[in-house]
Each structure stands twice: as structure tokens, then as C-alpha cells.
Amino acid sequence: MYQIKKLIVCLDQSELDITLVKFASFISKVNQTKKIYFTNVIRNLNIPKDVLEEFPHLIDNMVEERKMQMKEIVDKTFGEQENVEFSYVVKEGQLSKKILKLAHEKSADMILVGRKVNLPGTGVISQRLARRASCSLLIIPENSVPKMDKLLVPSDFSDYSKDAMEEAIMIVEKYGGNAEIVCQNVFTVPSGYHFTGKSYKEFTAIMLMHAEINFKKFIRKIDTKNIKITPVYTQDEDDDPVEDIISKAKEIKADSIIIGAKGRTAATALFIGSMAERLIQLNDHFPLLVTRPKGKNAGILDYILEI
Template sequence: MYQIKKIIVCLDQTEMDKTLVKFAAFIAKGNQSKKIYFTNVIRNLAIPKDILAEFPNLIRNMVEERKNQMKQVVEENFDPDLKVSSTFVVKEGQLSKKVLKLANEKSVDMILVGRKTSIPGSGVVSQRLARRASCSLLIVPENAKPKIKKILVPSDFSDYSKDALEEAIEITEKNEGKSEIICQNVYAVPSGYHFTGKSYEEFSQIMLKNAEVNYKKFIRKIDTKAIKIQPLYTKDEDDDPVVDIIQKAQEIKADIIIIGAKGRTAATALFIGSMAERLIQMNDKVPLLVTRPKGKNAGIIEYILEI
């Protein structure tokens, strides 16, 4: 996986900003990041022309004021000992488009956005960013704490699950092996199991053994760097694996969930997978990292920005 040297942090002048700045500092410290773009997008600066003619410096002063407010939040919540270059960016327009354009222009490695539940404000369009960004996306719930003692990696043993697990291994390696990685596979008993002459319990055991065999094949393809991975098998009782993932994350007190974006080529870049989509929608308690190898959306990003 690639190094996280450049980061975009999406701020919106709510209490969420403090949490995001703390997470940015945490990530920058662990990755020796070089550059952070603290970004705020104003939805609409529609000011009548006659007003602008009378007050020609109005927009410039508004933007400068917004930057100063961002700088204050960063000064109060960012580790002053970290030697990271910071730039404060204020844009007008649609948030996702402006952030995507900045990420593309600056070739950033990760975007940080907030996930709100009680704090006022609309927040950011996380799903659009997850689908369209050419880098990884970290979605941080309000009041989350930046730590990585336990990492949950949901896996269906696919290539994009491999990307996510490799990211977890790299994070753990940077954390001197102190993080615990749990690789969760959610399996289900097919509705037609009774045609086999097996009971529900018997076929459940067959599906479990199949998952265990597939995990062994899957893990052999990955350089674990001598880091212990704990496999976890969860039987899906309600035909909704996303609920099982979220429940397990909360049960084990996971500090982060890591999933891989499904699109691995330019043709599939807009598809992050149904499980990833629903995790973004439903999970509001645990930080969620959607990994994408840098540049996978290159070649279509310019087209997207024109939509």
C-alpha cells in the first residue's frame, strides 16, 4: 500500500472540526505525512452585483475570515510538535466536486470527512466521495477517538478485501505490532439447504467449514509480515451482513473498520460494492476507512468533475 503523505481534511465550522483535526494529526504522526489541506466549501456566495460593486473586497474578506477561523481550530487541536505543512483552502460550490478536484490536482492520498448524528449541519456526501475519489476515504463519526488498538476488516476473500487487510497490516506494522486485527467473514445458510437432506444446523456447519477453508486460501496470498490475524466467522441470521458487521464492531469495541473499494479498474471505478455502500449509510459509531489504491480513478476523474 502507498504512504499517506498528502491529506485533505473537510471542515465545516461545526464541533465536528475538532475531531477531524485530531484524527488528521494522528494519521500524520503515524505516516510522517508532509502536507495537509484543511478545506472548507461554501455552498453559495451569491451576492448581487451592485453590492459587490459597492463593497469590492467583501468576498475576499469573507474567505479570509473563514480561513482564520479554520486556523484557530487547527491551532487548538493539532499537535504542535508535528512538522507538517498546512494549507487552508476555501472554495465555493458543491462540496464533493470541489474536494474531488482538489484531491486530483494535489494528488492526495487520503480524504477525511465527518459523519454526523447530532451536530447541526448536513456534513459531506461520503458516498459520492467514496465512489469517485482516486484515493482512500476515512469517514469519522462525531466524538470518535483517534486510536487503532482494534481493527475490524470485513472480508469476502476477494481482491478488494485483500487490499483492506493489507492496509490493516501496514497500519499495525507502523503501530509496532500493537494493533489487533480481526478479519470477519459473514456467511449465510442458503434457503434451499433442505433439498440436500441436511438439517439447518448441519448445513450451517458445512458453510462454516467452507468459510474456514476459503480463509486459509485467502490468507496464504497475503504477506502478513508476521502479524497475527484473528479470523472471525459470523453466521448471518437476517440476510443483512452489514448489520452483523456493525454489531460485531461495536461488540469488540473496534477502533476502525477497513473495507476495500470494489472498483479496481477505470471501467469499474464508480462501484465501491453494495456492502461498502450500506456500511457508509448505516455505520455512525466507528471510523470507517474505504481503501482504494491511489490513482485507480485516474482517467475518468476529469469526466466526473464535468457532470
């Protein structure tokens, strides 16, 4: 996996900005990040041409004001760190497109975006970024605290689950190696189990046994760096594994959930996986990291060309 050398932080002049700047500081300290782009996107202004002719510096002044407001929050919140360069970027237009274009141009390693719970706003931007970003996306609910003592990694033992696990291991290693990773596999008993002649209880035991075997095969392919990884197996009984994941995160008091994006190529541009989609929609309590190997852009070029 890669280090987070270039970070984009999406600010919107709400109270959530303070939380995002704190997370940016935490991430940059652990990863020795070199460059952080604090970004604000102004919706299309649609200022009449005659007004701009009368006040030719109106937009420039607005942009400078936004940059100064971002700088003020960063100066108060970020804390002292050496060798980190800040850049304040203000764009006009559609938020998701401008952020994705910036991430592509700057070859960003991660995008930080807020998840509003009580504050006004929606989570649509998070889903668009998760589908299209050419790097990992960290979604931070309001009032979250940057901490990495326990990470939950949902896994179906696929390649994109391997990406998520390797990312979690790298985070823990950089954080100091004392944190615990909980790897959760959610399994279901198929509806046709009775055709096998086995009882529901017996087939549940069979599914659990195979989950345990598959975890051992899965973890053997990964360099765990001697970090503690605890497997847990959850039987899904209501056809909603995401609820099981959020419930487990609450039970273990996870500091973050890490999941891999399925979409790695242009052919899978809009398919990050139903589990990731549902987690983005339903999770409003835990920081959620959607990992994607850098450069595996999910149709980003076609998307930004529409701008």
C-alpha cells in the same frame, strides 16, 4: 499499499472540526505525512453583481476569514509535529465536486470527512466521495477518539478485501505492531440447501468449513508482518450482513472498521459495493476507512469536468 503523504481534511465550521483535526494529527504522526490540506467549501454565494461592484473585496475577505478560523482550530488542536506543512483551502461551490477536484489536483492519498450523528447535517457527502474518490476515504463520526488497538476488517476474501487487509496491516505496523486485526467473514446458508439432503445445521457446518478454508487461502497471499490477525465467522440469518458487522465491531470494541471499495475503474464508477454503501449509511459509531488503491479513480475526471 501506499503511505499517506498528502492528506485532505474537510472542515465545516462545526464542533466536528476538532475531532477531525485530532485524527489528522494522529494519522500524520504515524505516517510521517508531509502535507495536509485543511479545506472548507462555501456553498454557492449567488451575490448580486451590483453588490460585488460596490464591495469588491467582499468574497476575498470572507475567504481569508474562513482560513483564519481553520488555522485557529488547527493551532489549538493539532499539536507539535515537525516537517508537516499545512495549507488552508477555501472553495466556493458543490462540496463533493470541490473536494474531489482538489484531491485529484494534489494527488492526495486520503480524504478525511466527518460523520454527523447529533449535529445538523447528512451523510450524503460521504457516499459521493466514497464512490468517486481516487484515494482512500476515512469517515469519522463525531466524538470519535483516534486509537488503533483493534481493527475490524470485514472480508469476502476478494481482491478488494485484500486491499483492505493490507491497509490494516500497514496501519498496525506503523502504529507500533501491537494492535490486533479481526478479520470477519459473514456467510449465509443458501435457501435451497434442503435440495442437497442436508439439514440446516449440517449445511451451516459446511458453509463454515468453506469459510475457514477460504480464509487460509486468502491470508497466505498476504504479508502479515507477523501481526496478529484473528478470523471470526458470522452466520447472517436476516439477510443484512452490515448489521452483523456493526454488531461485531461493538462486541470487540473496535477502534475502526476497514473495508475495500469495489469500484476501481471508470467502468465501476458508482459501484463501491453494497456492503460499503450500507456501512456508510448505518455506521455512526466507528471510524470507517474505505480503501481504494491510489490512482484507481472511479470516473473522477468525467465528474470534475462538470464543474
